[in-house]
Structures are given as C-alpha cells and as structure tokens.
Amino acid sequence: MIVEFGHFALVLAVVVALFQTVVPLIGTLSRERRLMETARPAAILQLLLLLTAFLALMQAYVMSDFSVANVAANSHSTKPLIYRISGVWGNHEGSMLLWVLILASFGAAVAIFGNNLPLSLRANVLSVQASIALAFGIFMLATSNPFLRLENPPIDGRGLNPILQDPALAFHPPFLYAGYVGFSIAFSFAIAALIEGRIDAAWARWVRPWTLAAWMCLTLGIAMGSWWAYYELGWGGWWFWDPVENASFMPWLAGTALLHSALVMEKRETLKVWTILLAILTFSLSLMGTFLVRSGVLTSVHAFAVDPERGVAILAIMTIFVGGGLALFALRAGELRQGGLFAPISREGALVLNNVLLTTAAATVFVGTLYPLLLEGLTGDKISVGAPFFNMTFIPLMVPLLIALPFGPFMPWKRGDLIGVSQRLIATAVLALVAMVATMAMTERGPWLAPIMMAVGVYVMAGALQELAYRAKIGSAGREEVLRRLWNLPRSVYGTTLAHFGVGMMVVGIVATSAYQTEKVLVMKPGDSVDVAGFTLVFNGVAPNKGPNYSEQVAAFDVTRGGQPVITLHPSKRIYDSPPQPTSEAGIHASWRGDLYTVLGDAQEEDGGYAFRFYFNPLVRFIWLGALVMFIAGGVSLSDRRLRVGAPNRKSRSNAPAGAVAAE
C-alpha cells in the first residue's frame, strides 16, 4: 500500500514535471502572467511528490519489504538500520530517485526563495529545471523503476555490496548528487537567460549562491569518497585518478571556475558570455559524470547499471541537454551585451587566469578520462591512463594557479599593480621559504621538487591569512581599529580566506603524503615487532570476531612511541555473509604528524605468520581537513547577506529610495 502510493507519487511527479516544462514556458513566450505563476506551485508539488516516493521506498527498505524488486536485489534483513537506509541510494534505481529528488529540491528552493526574481525569469528557470526532471523521470519509469514488484517475493534479499557498507560511503552519494544536481540551477539560469535573449543585472547574484551551495556539497562529497578510499581500500592512497573519481572532479573544476567568473560578472557586468557558457559546461560535465558511472562504460564500484539500454538512454538525455544548451548558446550568445573593460593586471585579470587554468585542467582530466574509452571503442586497444599522465599535465597547470592565487584577492578591480601586490606578499614568501628549508631539514630523502611544493602550499595558506590581515590593517592600525575592521568585514571575505586557506592545507597534505610516505611490507608472527616512522608496533596475534552481518579476522598491534604506549590498532579482514565478499579494514592511528596505517594481509601457509603492510602518511589529514575547511568556507560565504538580491519594490515603485531596498 505505502509502496504503491509512493509509486503513484513518482508517476504524478513526472506528470507534474511535464506540466511545469510546458505551461510556464507558454506563459513567458506569450507574456501571460497567469501561466507563468503556475511554475511555483508546480515546483513545490514536484518536491512533495518525489519526497513521498522517496520516503515510501525508504520505508520498504527499512521494513525489508522484499516484494519490491529493488529492495530484494539490494537489501538484506540482517543489515544494520543505517545501511538499510543508505541502501536506498546504494543502487542504480534508488540513486536515480535521489537524483531527481535533489533536482526537485533545488527547483522548489528557487520557487520558494525566488521572490525577488523577475516573474518571467523564474518561470523560465523552473521550466528548464522541470525539463531535466521530466527527462530523468521518463528514464526512471521506462528503464529504472525502483517500485517494480515481485510476484513471488524471496524470504530474504540479496544484500548490499559489502564494500558500500560504510559510514562515509553511506553519505558520499547524497552530497555528490547535491553537487552535481545543484549545478543544474546554474544551467537552468543560463538557458533561461538565453531564451529571454538578455541577462538581468542580478543574474550573477542569483546564480552565485546556488553554484556555491552545489560546489560545497560536491567538495564534501568528493572528499568523503577520497577519505573512504583511503581507509577502506587498504592501499594507503587517497586519490587514484580513477575515471569515476575524475567524473566528479571535472564538474568540480568547472564549477570552481564558474564561482569565480560569476564574481566578475556580478561586480563588473563583464565575462557574461563566458559565464553562461561555463554554467552550461559545468552541468554538462555533471551529466557526463552520471552517464560515465551509470552506463557500464566504466567498471567500478559505482557501475550499478551494466545495462547498455540504460547507457544509451542517459547518453540521449545528455545529448539533448548539452547539445540543446550549446546550440541555444551559439544562436543567442551574439545578442548578449558585453560589459566593462579591464587591464590584464587586475582582479578581473586574475580571475580570468584562474578560469583559464581551471578549465584547461578540467579539459586535461577530460582527455585523460575519455581518451582511453574512445580508443577502446574505435580500435579495441585497451590503454591505461593513470597517475603519470595526470602528474605530467595536471600538476604543471596547478602550480601557476597556486602561485597566482594569493595575488588575486590583493588585486584591485580594473587596474592593478603587480609590484605593489608582490611587496605586500613578502611576508608570505618568507614564511614559504622557511617552510621549504624546514622541510629539507626534517627529511632525508624524497624528490627535489617536494620541498618547493611544500613551500607553495604554505605560501597559499599564509597568503590567505595575509590578505585578511591587510584588510583589517593588522600591523598598521591600533588594536581597536583592527578589531572593528575584522568585525565589519563581510562574511564573504572570510569565506574567500578560508577557502584559499583550505586549498593550501590540501596542497601541503598532498605533497607531504606523496613525497614522504613510509611503506613497509613484511610477514610477522605473534610477538614480532616492527618500527615504522618512530612508532614501535608489537604484533599480538589474530583473533576471529563476528559482526552483525559479517565475520572477521582481527589482528592486534600494541603501538608505542619512545616507550610510551600510544594505541592498540586492529586491522582486520572481513567476510560478509550476504553476498559473501571479503573487505579489508585498515587499522589507523591519526595524529597531527600523520597517520600510522596498518593493513592485514593473508595468513602464511607454512609458518603461521601473517603478511602486513604498514604505512606512515605524513600530514595526510590535511587533505580532507582542507576540503572540510573549503566546505565551511562556502557555508560562511553563503550566510553573507550581500549574496542576496534586493527586489524592486513593487508596491511603491515611484518612490523607492536608492539602496534602501530590503533583501527578501
């Protein structure tokens, strides 16, 4: 009953999406206000209906209703509650439902909070948004319906892929989708502007918060995935340039560029055409990410659907939206008015450099990801494009970006003074040099480039802080004045500082881990001990243990440092009951200095010993802390009132006082 009600709600939501695509668009084309006004209730209804459907499916998972084919195929009654819930999106059909639910949430948010949008723009945006929902809704009903039932329900389900039974992975997809799908709003705004043939002055201000929200979620989603890979896959690595990772990384790079170009567009009304294009491209890359992981083109944990029919359907959706968007862009971009001019050395110039480098980087990743697929499709040759390619192409693009990064916020708009800004950054540069020397002093080996890159990371971090200090006149003004200035700084400035600081942290973490990781592989018997990066580990044997739906072999290590006990680590190997699949759980001791990382290998037949791998990953936490700081930075920036747009005062338009228009 609940399941069928949810199914009907899904069908109704698709029908409402059809309505929302067509009727408001007729309204804007014919200037009929009453039709334009329907977009808002339609968007809210869509959210409510899809939420109903989603909760109905979740109910089926929680109650283990195996008469639902999707539940029978992907859940099991012995799974802990949290994984029964996360199982809803741990499969193709359920994750598509989550996808359209998030799409509808963003649409409804525009409907609810978009009071200050011109009516026709809102109607157009919601119409475009609904057309995406419609396409995916039809796709779901036709090929990936999560509500199909089984005549003879099995007694128990087939179980969730054990590798997905993990807290970080349970919430990695919702954040990732919120990121992917959030860019749909930027896309819808771009298409709406192209349909109207003009860009409102407030366009960038409306687009920015949505882009920022999507970017935050995507940042956190990617970081969660990377963190999970780090502690679950047992290689001690955190990024593998896997095509699936790249699929989420490309929209992130493009989205980061979009965030920055929207800034220029808002302040200077320039880079309009480019920003529109970037909005279309960012969402196109999101769609491509969805296509790559869902079509079975790539084999990975994410390839739930290995059904070519679905792949073709998603490819068709992608072609329609990307092709349609770009075609519209080609037709209409010429009509868009260009804005103010600026010198190459200026804030605008710096942001353009940022955009050029980020989009080139995205293109690099694009080539590295798709070229092997294309080659295999054309010639049947299988080649593997891995870390070496990306190290040689991606990193050289990132280095100038990082070096230029602290300059950007110091640059004035329109025309800047490179030498003046360089002088302001002297303290930062000195700090970076100190970091480089310290790195060289503390480490004996490692690539020659590593200390320099460490210096770059520290330089980005220090540069971010120095900008804040400069704004607050720390060092040149009195204490009271500094505090007053710090207090008065808009939160978006703090957002910038934090985000850039997070980038620096990430660079430091990446460089330290990549260059100075310690690795040991050996066979140990109970009682043996090993020294890793200043820690002494004594192996205390392996014991069996039983979890709710798995059994495991758990090794125990007493870890001491300089004779002082630190922690007992328990790396383990699990075998899940249903489906029976082995996974490895690393034993990790996290500290500021870095992570001690232990992995249990196979038992040795002949002598009763066990194989172990030990890693020490210096400063590795900085990678995810950096991402977390960036996420928080987005939140801080989003809370800034200045991101909101004042609406024309409709009731008293004749005497609206300048600048006194209330935001919302």
Added chain:
Amino acid sequence: MILWISFAVVSAAVIAALARPMLVEQPVDTSSAQDADLAVYRDQLAEIEADRQRGLIDSAEAESARAELGRRLIERSGRDIDTPIPASSLPSWLGPANIAYATAAAIPVLAIAIYLAVGSPTMPGMPQSARLNEAPAKAGIDELIAKVEERLRRSPEDGQGWDVVAPVYMRLGRFDDAANAFAQASRLLGDSPKRLKGFAEALVLANNGIVVEPARLAYRQVLNSEPADFEARFWLAMADEQEGKLESAEKAYRAVLAEAPEDAPWKPVVESRLTEIASQRGDPTAKPDKVDTASDQAAAEASLPQTATDSSAASANSAGSAPGPTAEDVVAARDMPPEAQQAFINSMVERLAGRLADNPDDFEGWLRLVRAYSVLGRKDDASRALTSARKSAAGDSQKNARIDALASKLGLGT
C-alpha cells in the same frame, strides 16, 4: 480501495494547486525587468560605500566603481523605458482558464494510465517481519516448506531460496536435503563459511557421525578463510580420529580446547573425545567394541544432545529442560570396566526416564530419551518414549515435525 481513494485525493490536491493561479486574476505586474535591474544597481551603489568603509576597496577604486555604476544606471533607465509590458498574446482558445481545465482532465488520466502500466495496485506491502510472523499461523511449517520447495522447483537457480531452506531442513533432521540445499546455495551464491559448515555438518549427520570425504574437504575450505573456526577444527580432528590418526586428532582436540571460551557448551564433548583417545592409545587391546561406542553415544545423547551438531536447537533446549548427566558423569563412565560402564549408562538413561515421568511436559527431554533408547537398541522403549513426546508436543506442528523427522531417522514406527 483505500489506495484508489488516496490516489484520487492526491490528484485532486495537485490539480487544485496547479489550476488556482490560472483561474484567479493575477495582480497587474507593475515591476519590469528594468525595475529589477535598477534595484540591483542601487544595491550595488550602497554596497560600494559599505565596502569602502570596511576597507575592502580604497576610495579611488570606489569612485571609479561608482562612476561605472552610475553610467549603467543612466543607460538602463533610458533603455526600453517606453516599451510597455506586452499584453498576453495567447489565442483565446488557449486562455489560462482553458489550460486549467485541460490540466485538470489530463493530469489524472495521464497519471493513472502510466501507473496502471507500471504499478501493481493489487499487491499489498509485505514487510519481512509481518510475513515471518503471520506465516506460521496461516500455514504449518510443512506447508511453508512445501511452498518454498515448489518455488525452488520452478526456479532452481534461486540461491536465496536454497539458503533459507537449508537450515530448516537441518532442524527437521532432513540432513540429505539440507546438504543438497547448502551445496546449491554455495553453487549459486558462492562459498561462505556458513554454507560450507552447514553442508559439511549435514553430511556428517546424514552419515551417522562419520566425517565423510566431501565434508572433510568443506571443513578444510572453511579453515582457509577462517583458520580459527572451532567447529571445523573439531570435525577435522574427528575425521582424523575416525581414520585412526589418533596422535594428530589428539593434538587438534587439545588445540581446540586450549582456545575455547570458558563457557563453550561443547567443551565436554571435546574432553570426552580426548578421554576416548587416551583410553584407545593407552591400551590398544581395550579398544571399545561396537556396543561400547554405541553406549558412549547414548550417554552423550542423554547428556549433551546436539551441542556439537546443532547449536540453535541446543539453545532452545536450555530453557526448562531436564538436565542430563553432567559431563563428569560421562567422563567417569569411561574409566569403568565395560560391564560397569554399561550399567552406569543404563542407570543414567533410567534417571532421565524417571525425571520425565515426574515432568512429562519436557518435550526436549523426551526426544533425548528416544535417541538414547534407540542407540541402546531398546526399540520398544524408544517407541513408547516417542508416544510420550507426541503427548508433550500437544499438537504443536513444529514439534510434531521434529518428532516425525527423528522417528524416520531412527527407523521407528510411529
């Protein structure tokens, strides 16, 4: 019916919400895109001043930004100031009211049509807990099994079905079926320690306690993934013992015992095996003959039925069941001369029978007595005990099924 009513209610609500803006007169829109743009510029002007005060931009920058904005303001207020907002250009047959009526008609029709094509309106929700709860009430376990069997016959590739039915067979004493079911589940879903152990145990029980070669291989495989598994190690030791490799059997038993948790219920069984081996090795000529082994088995049945073989049933035994002789009793019996041993075992069985006479509702106790009698070869007594067990089962279909299974396994008429 409720389902259809709820569909109707939701559809009506959707139609009402969508049609309303089209049917009511909307206030005339006095604001235009121009107003919106001008409002933004005014906001930005105010912001420039605020940014200057905060020190985000210096006064020269603020001045030039103001000048630029001023230019934009003037330019924008001049553009399309005289263009009136065009009135609706819809043809009358496509007026908002008509679209509203069309929507009201089309939405439910379309939704119901699609739903009927993909949905299953007649199927109720089937949460697992509800299904498991109502199943025994509606149908006896035999019928349930029959259902499962029928489904497995129709779709023999359903690994889940085999997985579910295998332990049930086991509990019913249908060991050959259980072994087959475990093997099918392994074949379809892959080997897991649980399935391998189930398979091996079923084979052992089907062969009257002999660890046959396939069972042995299965246990070996279990040890590959779970080297510490007690059950597998015990039975492998038993296999050695049965083959006469007493030394390695003893070693393995001792290892199991040494690592056993304090309260392991099967500990006495391992101990009794050790005692057995010790007596065999100590005096080869005193190797127990057939009767003795049978008696041992009877004693073990009377004391610790199923502990080593079926732990789930053992746990069901624990509540309110007459205690058998203690482990010490069993061990003590091993040290006696054969005649005394026989007498001791008989006395133990009689003690159990006496207790059951006082407490005839002890179903598990009766089953134990049936097994003990039957091992001792006292068929008539076993049949009588079986009848008593039936009485104590009092029409419980699950218990009766177990009695039937036991009877057929022991070859007793019912």
